[in-house]
Amino acid sequence: MRVPRMHSWCARLLVMLAMWAVTAGRAHAQGDAPRLSPKRALTVGPAPGCALPPSGPPAVRRDNAEARRLALAGQEAALIGDQAAARDAFARAATLNPGDERVAYDLARAHEELADSSRAIVEYCRYLTLSPGGREAADVRDRLLRLVPAPVQRQAADVQVAFRLGLALFDDGRYDASVRAFDDVVRGAAESPEGYFNRGLARAAKGQRAIALQDLEQYRVNAPAVDDRVEVGRAIEVLRRPVYSAGGAFAASLVPGVGQLYTGHTIRGVLTMVGVGAGVGMALVQRTTTESIAYTDPNGVPAPYTRAFRERAYFVPGMGAAAGVMLIGMIDAVTSAKRSQRGADVVARATRTATLRPLIGPQSAGLMVSLRHW
Structure with missing residues (x-):
């Protein structure tokens, strides 16, 4: 009766581990990231050659x-x-x-x-x-x-062209070129917050989370009083979270528990290692059994004897339990990796057709030429 009891114990172990993995996954689920759209207007001085006015309430006329x-x-x-x-x-x-x-x-x-x-x-x-x-x-x-010197006026005009070009490239999904365009905006209008904001979104869309984080933080420095400050703060917190590769989690999970260690779930990984080790250990346990063998000697005299042999009675259930625990750990690691990716995108991506149509017109011919060049 020991073997059936062992089978029942393995089944209960697998059910408990599966329920634990699902519950733990829900407990560690991350909220959806706020989706940010690029800024469509660049804050500049009141005229070419004018610096941005200082932040804070404007000066008021006094009766002096x-x-x-x-x-x-x-x-x-x-x-x-x-x-x-x-x-x-x-x-x-x-x-x-x-x-x-x-x-x-x-x-x-x-x-x-x-x-x-x-x-x-x-x-x-x-x-x-x-x-x-x-x-x-x-x-x-x-x-x-x-x-105002002509080079300063040309620079102001070039910054506006670069800003519109960066937006067009961003909406077209060409994030590498969009980053380069917003680089020009940041160099030409270092005090304007929208250049940093849009470049940060383009970098986040490319997966360059660390430098995208720096751009969004600089945006908050340059624009201390904006309506979307809370949303940008949430996006910054999302960008600080680690993101894991589902393929990397799967490959790491070929060694029991390592995939969960890779995705930052240390306790789950250790428990998976222990569970797989316990299952393998159970499968390798040997026991000695004896059996009585009837034997009659050549003289017709009964001479029964006993024979001892060793067997692994729990090999199948033990290896089944180890494989089940390893599979649950692998699924948990891959699911956690995919969950980290789903909650990591902070960019609201526009469709190409809808965003490029407003750019087409005689006043935008130069911008469209630049767009094709980029």
């Missing part, structure tokens, strides 16, 4: 009597041609009332009259930051076109 007096004195000095005195008065007024766009404009004009182009550009840009649609906005943009 001294600032008004200085602004009036500056205007009077400008009328009589004393641009240095006008500049000094406007500069003091701007310090007292930094939110007054009119003072910024007058100060920029004074700098321009004194041939101080760099400071004039700064003040014109400050005017556009304070009042992008103000009364003098068109005049300010025309003056910036004359004052």
